[in-house]
Amino acid sequence: MSEDRRDSADRAAETAGSPTRMRGGNEDGRSQTTVDLGSRRRHGWVGDEDLATTPGWLVLKDGSRFSGDFVHTRQSKVSEPVMAEVVFNTAMSGYQEVISDPSYYGQLVCFTTAQLGNYGITEADFQSSKVWVGAVLAPRYTTRVSNFAAERSLLEVLELAGVPLFVNFDARALVRHLRDVGAIPGRLTTEDPEEALVQVRGAVGTDGKNLVDEVSTTSGYTIAPIGESHSGSGSRLVVIDYGIKRAMLASLTGPWEIMVVNAGLGAAEIRALDPSAVFLSNGPGDPGALGEKVATIAALLGEVPIAGICLGHQLLGLALGAATYKLRFGHHGSNHPVARLDDRSVAITAQNHNYAVDEASLADLPVRVQITHRNLFDGVIEGFRCPELRALSVQYHPEAAPGPLEERRFMASAIADLIDERGNGDA
Amino acid sequence: MPRTTGIGSVLVIGSGPIVIGQASEFDYSGVQACRVLREEGIRVILANSNPATIMTDPEFADATYLEPLTLDVMIKIIDRERPDALLPTLGGQTALNLAMELDASGTLAHYGVRMIGAKPEAIQVAESREDFKQLLISMGYEQATIKGGTAHSMEEARGIVDTLGFPVMLRPSFILGGAGTGIAHSEEEFHLMMEAGLQASPVNEVLIEESIAGWKEFELEVMRDANDNCVVVCSIENFDPMGVHTGDSITVAPIQTLTDTQYQEMRSLSFAVLRGVGVETGGSNVQFAVDPATGRMVVVEMNPRVSRSSALASKATGFPIAKIATKLALGYTLDEIRNDITVVTPASFEPALDYVVVKIPRWVFEKFEGVPEVLSTSMQSVGEAMAIGRSFAEALQKALRSIERSRDGLNGDEGEQVFRQLSDEELLRELAIASPSRIFLVAEALYRGIGLDTVHASTRIDRWFLGEIDRIVRTRRWLEGLSGDLANLGYREMLVARRAGFGDAQLGYLFGIDPSQVRARRLALGLATTYQSVDTCAGEFEAHTPYFYSSNEESTEVTGFDAPTVIILGSGPNRIGQGIEFDYCCVHASFALQEMGYRTVMVNSNPETVSTDYDTSSRLYMEPLALEHVLDVIETERAQSNLRGVFVAFGGQTPLKLARHLDPTLILGTSGAAIDRAEDRNLWSALCESLGILQPPGATVTTLDEALEAAAKVGYPVLIRPSYVLGGRAMEIVANERDLRHSFARLASLADEGQISQSRPVLIDRFLEDAIEVDVDAVRDRTGEVLIGGIMEHVEEAGVHSGDSACVLPPVTLGPPVLARVEEIIRAVANELDVVGLINMQFGIQNETVYVIEANPRASRTVPFVAKATGIPLAKIAARLMVGETLAELRAAGVTTSRRGSHYSVKEAVLPFHRFPGADSLLGPEMRSTGEVMGVDSTFELAFAKSQIAAGTVLPHEGMVFLSLANRDKASGLALARQLVELGFQLAATYGTAGYLRSNQVPIEVLVDKVHEEQVKDIGTARDGSVDAVWLLNSRQVVLVINTPEGSGPRVDGQRIRASAQRLRVPCITTMSAALAAVGGIRALRASGYSVAPIQEYHG
Secondary structure, three states, X not given: OOXXXXXXXXXXXXXXXXXXXXXXXOOOOOOOOEEEOXXXXXXXXXXXXXXXXXXXXXXXXXXXXXXXXXXXXXXXXXOXXXXXXXXXXXXXXXXXXXXXXXXXXXXXXXXXXXXEOOOOEOHHHOOXXXXXXXXXXOOEEOOOOOOOEOOEOHHHHXXXXXXXXXXXXXXXXXXXXXXXXXXXXXXXXOOOHHHHHHHHHOOOOOOOOOOHHHHOOOOOEEEOOOOOXXXXXXXXXXXXXXXXXXXXXXXXXXXXXXXXXXXXXXXXHHHHOOOOEEEEOOXXXXXXXXXXXXXXXXXXXXXXXXXXXXXXXXXXXXXXXXXXXXXXXXXXXXXXXXXXXXXXXXXXXXXXXXXXEOHHHHHOOOOOOEEEEEEOOOOOEEEEEEHHHOEEXXXXXXXXXXXXXXXXXXXXXXXXXXXXXXXXXXX | OOOOOOOOEEEEEOOOOOEOOEOOHHHHHHHXXXXXXXXXXXXXXXXXXXXXOOOOOHHHOOEEEOOOOOHHHHHHHHHHHOOOEEEOOOOHHHHHHHHHHHHHOOHHHHHOXXXXXXXXXXXXXXXXXXXXXXXXXXXXOHHHOOOEEEEOOHHHHHHHHHHHOOOEEEEEOOOOOOOOOEEEOOHHHHHHHHHHHHHHOOOOOEEEEEOOOOOEEEEEXXXXXXXXXXXXXXXXXXXXXXXOOHHHOXXXXXXXXXXXXXXXHHHHHHHHHHHHHOOOOEEEEEEEEEOOOOOOEEEEEEEOOOOHHHHHHHHHHOOOHHHHHHHHHOOOOHHHOXXXXXXXXXXXXXXXXXXXXXXXXXXXXXXXXXXXXXXOOOOOOOEEEEEEEOOHHHHHHHHHHHOOOOXXXXXXXXXXXXXXXXXXXXXXXXXXXXXXXXXXXXXXXXXXOOXXXXXXXXXXXXXXHHHHHHHHHHHHHHHHHHOOOHHHOOHHHHHHHHHOOOOHHHHHHHHOOOHHHHHHHHHHOOOOOEEEEOOOEOOOOOOOOOEEEEEOOOOOOOOOOOOEEEEEEOOOOOEOOEOHHHHHHHHHHHHHHHHOOOEEEEEEOOOOOOOOOOOOOOEEEEOXXXXXXXXXXXXXXXXXXXXXXXXXXXXOHHHHHHHOOOOHHHEOOOOHHHHHHHHOHHHHHHHHHHHOOOOOOEEEEOOHHHHHHHHHHHOOOEEEEEOOOOOOOOOEEEOOHHHHHHHHHHHHHHHHOOOOOOOOOEEEEEOOOOOEEEEEEEEEOOOOOEEEEEEEEEEEEOOOOOOOOOEEEOOOOOOHHHXXXXXXXXXXXXHHOOOOEEEEEEEEEEOOEEEEEEEEOOOOOOHHHHHHHHOOOHHHHHXXXXXXXXXXXXXXXXXXXXXXXXXXXXXXXXXXXXXXXXXXXXXXXXXXXXXXXXXXXXXXXXXXHXXXXXXXXXXXXXXXXXXXXXXXXXXXXXXXXXXXXXXXXXXXXXXHHHHHHHHOOOOOOEEEEOOOOOOOOOOOOOOOOOEEHHHHHHOOOEEEEEXXXXXXXXXXXXXXXXXXXXXXXXXXXXXXXXXXXXXXXXHHHHHHOOOOOOHHHHOO
């Protein structure tokens, strides 16, 4: 990424050596203190922590409960109860990318991989400037941290962010339960589970919640073009930040200037930026709760090429007039096969979404929409394009982080193609 | 992409005998391949010389060639069968090398056979380290290559090492399992190792590289389909850093200590390698080393085929690599293949693991006296066990129980005392050496408070692993603090201990009580063992294939079977004496019962095998064959299923040892009491006496004094053997009192190591000199009917362990009265023991008198050979009898019909001496072979010759034969020598032998001085014109060595000759009977050559 990128207040550059500002806090609005990730940079490995555990519970809204332990340092105590939607992620590596992914904002994320925290935290792998998850759940927490790149332990970072770490519970039973009942709210607590159940019964999930405005950049920033100039040079890619990850920005870099903007910008404001193309990022929560954003996209459709991923994909679908729905337990992992329908090639992809575009609703649109990608696990639409309006999007995360890298340059080249098609009408 | 057209028949090449570096995993992969091909309606032609495999069962292929795996044989098979395609990627290095030879010789082109699954060019690049390195550099990955170069001569080598400096790593090209590879630290080592390496490599090529010993080591199991879709099936991290062969390393799946960024870089690199090498379809294994200080990642090597690691990966993930690789070879793409476990998802995905898998190798150094227990870059283990747990700690402790080295885990058991007795100094010194014991030394060091950093500095084991071991050690310390009173073990304490991997036996040891009390308390606390499934998807989808491991969670995933259910206890890790033959028996038992409508439950810990394929049984538990785990499975199945009982008779000694602790009413077939009657010397002698059966005179003793007295009474030489051992562990023939004392001292030290039982008695028998040994496998049903499966006559005389001896079926020298007596005895014994199922008996025939050596009312090592030789599926029949069917019923169903025609089948043992350069290759009563081959033909001589070729012994057609015979063999040696001369061979002989032969008018070309001198003398320097034996062998004039040593004890006589022959790969025969058979074979080959035929034809 270029040097002239202006960091917004809460979205630090990952320029090597400079301390990253981390802000704790989650949807409960707790601690807003900022912490310094870089100050305790060490080499080689991070030593054994002074670990302590306190027994506690995860209680789900349907009454099921899981007994486990909160892990914390001896000096600290267990944080206050947290309550949010519980999801699981089956990626075997990449917890640092997940906890710093704004798409997970507020969620209680259960990692299925057996032991978490093994390789510590490497600042360069963080996907934003803070920990966004509401809590981290895992079967077991590591004893030691060992990796040449490790700077801190996972626990240190979670404690600084005030995010609880809950382990030593039957995580597999939780996953099998979520697989059957779908993602539901849960409460993590040291209190009496009966009391917790009373609390969690009143909880609502992510449906109908606008979480995007809480994670989007406030002031915006730009990234200079890179690479040799060709037809794309001199152009500008406006990235609407619904909760973007650093890896996505890195994978979008190209012969265009990237201008990252707040998710609340209206169509007129975006038009005023004279974009060559607009990119709709990933982000947390229910696309159905983002009517204004959908309207903005709808207004721009046809005027400017639009590409999107994940939440951006769902919003594009809504803007085209399609519908979205909530998946039973979502896609969260690094191993989902996605078929490109044109050449039947299959990519193993990173996934993180609870909502999806409804296939039937695409059939009745006034414009022609081609389904371009499909999930081979469950047939969910993973991508479509609308040549007439020069728009395309994918549901999966081509930027990975965490996950396989084969699709990493997919978006940049797709956007270059869209820009090249300017005025050509169809693809 | 649909299946490739034009493939109606496929030739599959197996991997041949079990050897170090190539074991049961290729039976597993071969079975999967054959199944897939037949499901596709393809005619399967199979070549494999190993009769103990499931894949060579006649029903797995249309034409099964139990023939030597040589180019010559392959050409004959191709000429006969005219296959459309050759699938060479599932039979290990053996199959790949043969395929390359078939390609290079033009055979494939000549017969229009297409190679599927790999292209010769791709194999060439992957196998040649230099080509492979150049490829990486050309793809822009120079940083990912190890610096160095290849040498074809010492001069070239010198040039390379001058630029690199010591230490350097040496690797000969085109070798199996890393033989001949190693690190040279000095000029001297370098010189010796280069010389050996240039010889070991079939292309005289050795790669010399910067040493990356101590780096972190990783492997990825990768697949690619014809549409260029790539997936990583499994990632593996080695506990032992670079410097220990991966086959000798403790390995862990998935990778534990890489960030996602680092892992994805490795993943992408592995795909680039696959594409660059040109692996178009199928599975490959890519190995990486990572510098722990900088993260620099280098590609160590890649194997463009299914491997030991891919078998492990399949068992670790539930993703059947061999099966999928076969489909890919046929042109299917990953997205067209269904994932059997989830049913709803395709094979084009990457398994997600929510558990930790630990594999630990099984070594048998104790079998090779004089070989140091040091691990290096040349593989020495003969087997492995795998365990799955919810954490590394749980999996590690289970795996340590699984390898059956009398350990109950990492510590907290009797076995830890050996390490506790070491001084800190000794401990630190031993810690620095990679050895089978190192894992225990690490635990001991951490227990003593020797810092984790110190341990890391001396072992280079990653701190993450050391940290997890430290967790176990700290848990153990904490348990010590509680150990005053069992009441201190509350629910939470018990749970914490269990989740650190501590089992009932360890807690019993730590609390000074019987493990059964711990167990009772645990169950009372509500901590019954739970089971989780291996489902490829971390629980994301419902699993349909029941493959389970134990855990300490709240929920369990096992659901019961309504149909009658039988548990089959497997045989655990392969070791010498207990290997694939017993897995074969377990698998057959499972197949037989399922055919009857039963549900079968397999318990085993060996990831290489067919028995641990989730397709083999109705349910699979990947669990240690340790009492507490077996009891857990039994209790679970008893509670959930319609459990009829447990099979303990098929898995060798491992389940038999457990049987005595199980509910006797659950043991199906022959009772535990009957097994004891056959094992216990006094009971057995009484039985023989009551039936009027002769035994070699003997006695049971427990002390040296008793032994000396007994030996004096029965007369030397005597055979001594501890009871309850398999494979002749610690068995010896001793010729006099001095040797007997020596032997007892050795037994005592073995007992101290926990390798043999302290309390069990030792048997002393008169050794039957010059007797012919006979092995019989039979079955008996509950009505008392006995079916003789086969009578095998050993080629080597009594005194060589039956597992190391060649044998022939049917017998060639025994007359009808002897055979009738043998059958009579086996019926009487089987009836007396009330055997239901299998019985194996061994006899010694001395001058037409039949002596019983032993009876084993259980599956034996020879059951698969008998089945292949006769067509009688003995193990399947036994399984059916054990659940109540009768031979009459099976006969009516046509199951028991012998289809044996007029052919001879010879089983030959395959020995691993070239892996253990310090060990003597002399055969004896302790079994040391790792595997077996079979030769079938119309005459004994041809069958024997084929068995020798299959075992890798090149029977020469011409040249010089070197004879060095014991005095007692000189008379029979005369006939042998005359035959050799008649066949046109020149003879060399040692003084005594030469003198005897010359006096009988046999011409001796070269006189050899066998004196135990270290110095090698030039020809002609001795006054009498004799040459040194080693010099003669080094001169490469000798094509065959026949050396029968004096006496029958463990002697060093002739060891230099045998060691040199071994080093130079000159066949060396150590018994007169084998030599005579070999000469018969040479004569038969000369006379008529040999043809090949599938066993389906022999069975008619």
